[in-house]
Amino acid sequence: MRVSRRSWMAGAGALLAATQVEAAGTGPVKPPRLRPGDTVGLIEPAGFTDDSFDLDVVKETIVAMGLKPKAAPHLGGRYGYLAGTDKDRAADVNAMFADPQVRAIFAVRGGWGCARILPLLDFAMIRRNPKLLVGFSDITALHLAIAAKAGFVTIHGPVAASGWNRFSWDAFRAVAFDGATPTLSPPLGQEDRLAQRAGRIRTFRPGLARGRLIGGNLSVLAALIGTPYVPDFTGAILFLEDISEQPYSIDRMLTQLALAGVLGKVAGVAFGQCTDCGPSGASYGGFTLSVVLQQHLEPLGVPAFQGGQFGHVANQYSLPMGVMAEMDAGAGTIRLLEAAVG
Numbered sequence: 001m002r003v004s005r006r007s008w009m010a011g012a013g014a015l016l017a018a019t020q021v022e023a024a025g026t027g028p029v030k031p032p033r034l035r036p037g038d039t040v041g042l043i044e045p046a047g048f049t050d051d052s053f054d055l056d057v058v059k060e061t062i063v064a065m066g067l068k069p070k071a072a073p074h075l076g077g078r079y080g081y082l083a084g085t086d087k088d089r090a091a092d093v094n095a096m097f098a099d100p101q102v103r104a105i106f107a108v109r110g111g112w113g114c115a116r117i118l119p120l121l122d123f124a125m126i127r128r129n130p131k132l133l134v135g136f137s138d139i140t141a142l143h144l145a146i147a148a149k150a151g152f153v154t155i156h157g158p159v160a161a162s163g164w165n166r167f168s169w170d171a172f173r174a175v176a177f178d179g180a181t182p183t184l185s186p187p188l189g190q191e192d193r194l195a196q197r198a199g200r201i202r203t204f205r206p207g208l209a210r211g212r213l214i215g216g217n218l219s220v221l222a223a224l225i226g227t228p229y230v231p232d233f234t235g236a237i238l239f240l241e242d243i244s245e246q247p248y249s250i251d252r253m254l255t256q257l258a259l260a261g262v263l264g265k266v267a268g269v270a271f272g273q274c275t276d277c278g279p280s281g282a283s284y285g286g287f288t289l290s291v292v293l294q295q296h297l298e299p300l301g302v303p304a305f306q307g308g309q310f311g312h313v314a315n316q317y318s319l320p321m322g323v324m325a326e327m328d329a330g331a332g333t334i335r336l337l338e339a340a341v342g
Contacts, residue, residue, distance in 0.1 A: 027212075027322070027324070027338075028147070028151055028152050028153045028212075028321075028322035028323070029130045029151055029152035029153070030130075030152070030153055030339065030340065030341050030342035031104070031130040031131050031132045031152055031153060031154075031340075031341055031342065032103060032130075032131075032341060032342055033176065033177060033178075033179050033341035033342065034067065034103060034104055034132065034176045034177045034341075035103075035177070036066035036067070037066065037067070037068065038067050038068065038103035038104070039067070039068045039069075039070050039101050039102055039103055040062060040067050040068070040069060040070065040102065040103055040104045040105065040106055041070050041071075041072060041096035041099065041102040041104070041105040041106070042055075042058065042059070042062070042069050042070065042071050042072060042075055042105075042106055042108055042160060043072045043075065043089075043092045043093055043096055043105060043106070043107055043108065044072070044074075044075055044076075044077070044083035044084070044089065044092075044107070044108045044109060045083070045089050045090075045092070045093055045107060045113065045114050045117060045138075045139070045142060046082070046083065046089075046107075046109070046110050046111040046112055046113035046114045046138040046139070047081060047082065047083060047109055047110065047111020047112060047113060047138070048076075048077065048078045048079075048081070048082060048083035048084075048111075049076060049083070049108060049109060049161070050078075052076055054161065055071075055075065055076055055108070057161075058108055058160045058161050059071075061160060061161075061164055062106065062160065065169075065173075070096075070099075070101070070102060072092035072093075072095065072096060073088075073091070073092060073095065074088040074089065074091070074092050075092070075108070077089075081111070081112070081113075082111075082112075082113045082116075083111075083113070086113075086116045086117050086120060087120065089113065089117050090117035090120035090121055091120075093105075093117065093121055093142070094120075094121060094122050094125065094126070096131075097122075097125060097126045097129045097131060098122075098125055098129060102131065103131065103132075104131050104132040104133070104134065104176070105131055105132070105133050105134065106134045106135065106159070106160040107133070107134065107135030107139045107142075107159050107160065108159060108160045108161050109159050109160075109161045110135065110136065110137030110138035110139055110159060110217075111137075111138055112138055113138065114138045114139060114140075114141035114142050114220075115138075115141045115220070115223065115224060115229075118141065118142075118145050118227075118229050121145070123145070123146075123149040123150055126146065126149070126150045127149070127150040127151065127152075130150070130152035130153075132153070132154060132155055132176055132340075132341065133146065133154040133155070134154070134155045134157055134158070134159070134160075134172075134176070134318075135155075135156075135157070135158075135159045135160075136156050136157060136158065136159060136216065136217065136241070136310070136311075136316070137159070137217050137220075137243070137312065138217065138220055139156075139159065139216075140156070140215075140216030140217040140220040140221060141220050141224060141229070142154070143156055143216055143321045144214075144216065144220075144221065144224060144229055144230055144231060144321075145229040146321075147214065147231040147321055147322055148228065148229055148230055148231040149228075149229065151322075152322070153320050153321060153322045153323055153340045153341070154320070154321045154322070155172070155175065155176060155318050155319070155320050155321070155340065156215070156216050156239075156310065156318070156319040156320075156321055157171070157172050157175075157310075157316055157317070157318035157319065158172065158316050158318075162316070163314055165314055165315065167187060167309075167314075167315040167316070168314070168315060168316045168318075171184070171316065171317050171318045172318040174318075175318045175320055175336070175340050175341070176318065176340070176341060179339040179340070179341045179342075180336075180339070181335070181336040181337060181338060181339060182335075182336060183333050183334070183335040183336075184308070184309070184317045184319075184333060184334045184335070184336075185331070185332070185333045186199045186200075186201060186307060186308070186309055186332050186333075187199055187309065187315055199307070199309075200307055201305055201306070201307040201331070201332030202290055202293075202305060202306040202307055203304075203305045203329050203330050203332070204293065204294050204297045204298045204304040204305060204306070204329070205297070205298055205300070205301070205302065205303055205304050205329060206303060206329050206330035207268075207302075207303035207328075207329055207330070208303060208326060208327065208328055208329075209237055209267040209268025209302060209303040209326070209327045209329070210237075210267065210324065210325070210326045210327075210337070211235045211236045211237040211266070211267040211268065211324070211325070212235070212236050212237065212322055212323065212324055212325070213236070213237050213239060213319055213320060213321060213322065213323055213324075213325045213334070214231055214233060214236040214237070214238060214239075214321060214322065215236075215237075215238045215239035215240050215270075215319075215321075216239070216240070216241070216321075217240075217241060217242055218240045218241065218242045218245075218250065218253050218254075219242055219245065219253060221240070221253075221257070222253040222256045222257060225256060225257070225260045225262070226260070232265075233262050233265045233266055234265045235265070235266070235267050236265070236266050236267060237266065237267060237268045237269070237270060237325055237327050237334070238262070238263075238266040238268070238269045238270070239269075239270045239271075239272060239308065239310065239319060239334075240269070240270070240271050240272065241271070241272040241273055241274065241310055241311030241312070242274045242275075242277065242311070242312075243274065243275045243276060243277070243311065243312040244275070244276045244277070245274065245277050246277065246278070246279050246280060247277065247278075247279055247286065247287050247288060247289050247291075247292045248279075248286075248287075248292075250274065250277065250289060250292050250293070251287070251292045251295075251296075254292070254293075254296040255296070258296065263296065263297075263300055264300070266300070266302060267302055267303075268302050268303040268304060268327045268329065269297050269300070269302065269303075269304040269305075270304075270305060270308045270327055270329075270334060271293055271297070271304075271305070271306040271307075271308065272307070272308040272309065272310035272311040273307075273308070273309070273310065273311030273312065273313045274289055274311065275311060275312040275313060277289050290306060293306050303327060303328075303329035303330075304329055305327075305329040305330075305332050307332055308332065308334065317334070319334070320336065320340030323336055323337070323338050323339075323340050324336075324337040324338050325337055
């Protein structure tokens, strides 16, 4: 098989970067693993919960994990469409990282607002107190900022208010409690069809890629480009997801990542689920989501696929931001090469 110069250079660059990082001991710091009985903080750094009874269910979910929930001082607050003022929400994040009793921090939900509090966070203090931050969607802003400013592993996974079915719980427990290094594979289809349609993988360029997992919600990432809260993507496996975006919008945001030089640096791309991302109204002659992804990802010359189990869906992987992983774009799998926790 003929290997293009671009593919060879991308693979060699990713391997060199990974080797240098490991040799220098400059990989991300590993927060402590979770153990039954640990206290975990609950924060709402973005949108609010409009029914206090829903917070009771969230706390029961944490208890069912074998953990003790500790509500942030402003949990349940409201300020317009936000869960309190920027100052209050930032204070809750700072307080939970500073609290020696709190072992990890769960975002109750996403929404919008995490980017607004980034300038108010005490990253020097946060760096001194590495803890697992858990959440997805708008929580991407916090994951990226911590990767850039504090340098420790966080988990892109369900928020505390998610459904936490068996698939999601098992995936989280393996990473956060057991310190396991699983291979994350699409769930087997259970449809009554000769050929399964749900959970399919679409491979834009096959192959293996190794690098540090970095990514999250595409809209949030694109909005942070050009700020000091974005980590270096050189040699990374970029993972992306989104919700309620039309194909042209995904096209615009991927174009932004390309023009900013992000896509040209990565070793591979895993696009998860894009829930409700079809065109609105008549779409004859338009591009589908998969075609848009193909247009942007195939020319990169690195392994790339669509269909990973992360995003706004019930079954979710827990992807530890910053750890070394190996992606098989043909199989649609992501294999962790190191534990996320100490």
